[in-house]
Amino acid sequence: MPTAEYFAPTELRDALRLLAERGNQITILAGGTDLVPQFNCRELRPHALLYIGKLGLNYIIAKNGGLAVGSATSLEEIATNRLVFERAPVLAQAAAEMGNPTIRNVATIGGNLATASRAADMPPPLLALDAELSLVSERGERVIPIGEFFKRAHKTVRLADELLTEIRIPSVKGQTAFVRHGRRKVFSCCVASVAVRVVMDGGKCADARIVAGSMASTPVRCLGAEGILQGKHLTSELAVEAAAQAVGECKPIDDDRATAWYRRRVIKVLIERAINRASDL
């Protein structure tokens, strides 16, 4: 069994150089909460590890009325940071409910996205907030909407020479809610999760985001359901209608954690509850 090479650069340019030269062979390591168990169980045998925890990518700063979050920022920091609390409370809540304290202390927001796990907790709130991702390489930076990032389970549009360096959350209006359903209160993978944002204008819903997580291979934005809310007074009946529409958009899967049947039942309830919570019904 060949021993893996290990790199822990302190300069971003060194990391990018390495990715430019050998990106295809490199496994990027941040908190390691997903990768290390795979190493230990021999499910993954990395040739080379690039640790990105020393690149200065651990930050949360105010930017253009929104936030810029370094990809190596831990979920515990996101869960407890005052800026996140003020500008993206739905993200703070999702981070606070993820895993358990020991996992949150090391797991990073970038890792939670780049792993592209179906059960990830960060994508639904970030989609609801219209977040953008910065992918940097020696070729330069490209910024993409998070909705374009996930291709399928464990596969994103990140190219081999690119590094996810920053998550940008614009200044967005509206009230938000995040609801997850796991089999335990803590330390439990999502069976289903929902992030909702509704923008109210003159008592009517001017804009909405409804994002379902852990349902299909990627997070699903339920455009049809959002359309149902658009321009209407929000009532619990309307929430039921939107939720029913959303279920059809989700295309849930069967896996070891739940059947598609159960996911369909649960996601409908979660969407209703999230809409009601976001709109204070």
Place this chain on the structure above:
Amino acid sequence: MATNTIDSSSGYRVIGTRPIRPDGVDKVTGRAKYGADYALPGMLHGKVLRSPHAHARIKAIRFERALKLPGVKAVVTGKDLPEGENKSVPLGEMSVNPRYLGHNILARDKALYQGHAVAAVAAVGLHIAEQALELIEVEYELLPPVMTVDEAMANSAPILDPELRNEEQGDEPTNIAKHAQLKRGETEAGFKSAQIVVEREFRTAMVHQGYIEPHNALATYGSDGRATIYCSTQGPFEVRGMSAAVLGVPVGSIKVVPAEIGGGFGGKTTVYLEPLALLLAMKTGRPVKMVMTRAEVLRASGPTSGSHIKVKMGCARDGKITAAGVWLAYEAGAFPGSPVAAAAMTVLAPYAIPNVLIDAYDVVVNRPKTAAYRAPGATNAAFAAETVIDELAERCGIDPLEMRILNGAREGTPHPAGPPYRRIGFIETCEAIKNSPHYSSELNGANRGRGVASGFWFNAGMQSAAMVNIHADGTASVVTGSPDIGGSRASCAMIAAEVLGLEAEEVRPVVTDTDAIGHTDVTGGSRVTFATGMAVFQAAEDAMRQLKERAAKLWECKPEEVEFRAGKFFAKGNPGAPITIKELAKRLPRTGGPVSGRATVNARGVGPAFATTCIDVEVDLDTGKVEILRCTVAQDAGRAIHPAYVEGQMQGGTAQGIGWALNEEYVYDAQGRMLNAGLLDYRMPTCPDLPMIETIIVEVPNPGHPLGVRGVGEVSIVPPPAAVANAIYRAVGVRLTELPMSPPRVLKAILTHSGQPSSVPAAAQVS
């Protein structure tokens, strides 16, 4: 929170108090040495190659390439173990079949479950050992896996062991290792005289004890043929006996040193790695250390049985139960030996029922060989019986606790499988719940319900030895061979302190190795504070007798003239002032040398344990999720030596019972591969999932013990699944008959019950 219903106005000075536990500081500061902490110079690391298949013939094992890998010192397979005798030999709490035990340690011609050990390697480094496993080629012929008792009992079922026979089927190959029957009275007549009869069918999933510390062993073997095994175990003497049996070496050639133990709950009463580590040490002449991963623990240690149970019970309109029929089929795992016999003897044990017929089937399936788990067999069966009793109570319009009190076993009631009970405290546990603040409180709110259930466990006696040594400063040590998994060091120290007139902190409890103390059976069956405690009590009395002799020598009087009161020795009419044990200790060298009390027991007079549990739940009608709102358990401890650790046992068992009720299960795919072999998806409850579990210690002293002690370690796990099911019924009107009562299963039951069966998929796949 905790109340003693019978005040121990017993005059005890130490017993019944709550001193700090003697092993506490070591554990919270990291100084306690657990099995995996041991290391020796020149030590090799061992790893096990495990079958990826649930059922396969092993046609060939080729390990030459592994042996050639630099750093690899030995590879062993089933051929390196002698073939054990195919018969039951008594060993500790249970009897052991050496052949099955050996075949479980290393598979012979067949792999019988995913994770079954096929070969083992010792190498100079852990990673080299792991790498060597990948160089071993095993040729398998795949066979169809048999995963449930229903599949295994079917006529055309694939057979796991072609040599397995049972008495009823003659020479016909079978997966049914044993059918046992318990019978009293005439059930047919009993059901005829019943006005209400309820008949229900239940299924429960295989579950694991979930101890946090994985199995481990470090073995050395000397050129003199003497071996030492360091390991985490509930039974060092069982490890010695079983390892000797599996390896064909004399029992006396092995010394077992029990490490500090990170949980057992019954799962550490047998061997997995211990004989393997020793076998590798014998081959290499070097110490060999082996530690399981969590996935290995879940796949290849000993969980407890999933089961299929049918219960029929009839009662008169006034609630008096007239007859009960119970049919039990338990998964034994890959080899015979499920706890179904215990299930049969416990299932109706809390009740006086005149007509009883119980059928019990021990069935082999392609799952890991089951091991003991806290009141083994009783919880599955109580889930079924206690649910049916709840239904009878409801049909009769009787409060479920009154139903239990009406039918409850008392002193003189014949136990279904044995002589009449001596003084027991079952009714008292029901009364304690009835009078509790919890049961008296109102439960308001939608979809909320309150359920109760009761449980029985035999408790065990068996062999124990103890020594009590008086130190030069008048303090003492208590030496036993009982590994401490639940606070028993504290109770042993307190018992000795009580007798010797010392403070609990002045007695140091020591758990020693198998060469340093008389044979002591497993820490299991809730027996340590009862039986080892009895030995400690007698050893302390022996020390006290010797101390009185020394005082008599000093005072030149007869030993029987010496009295011990309030920490001081007196002698009638003696001119010398009374002296304390501390003063006397200083004089021991000149009065005959050290004082060391000894006692050994094969303890009789076991007092059975009963518990009654009350649980409030709230059911989420949309997701099927069940929230435990409040939980109170009342349990008869006989006498609580250290009430805090009795409460700890009651809370721990209840927590495990709730996990069993709601979420825990082995999930397998169609090929018999376990899908949730990790603690993320094998979901034990976490602290936030449970309320603070309220405890009521009931003390109905056991007449068979000098201090009234009953075992307290196990029975609290028995009632919770039924109590939760009964609470769910009161909340939403649906009776759940399968464990775990997971959200999808509860949701399906609610939808089916509310006339929306079309929205429920036909396939019962639930996870």
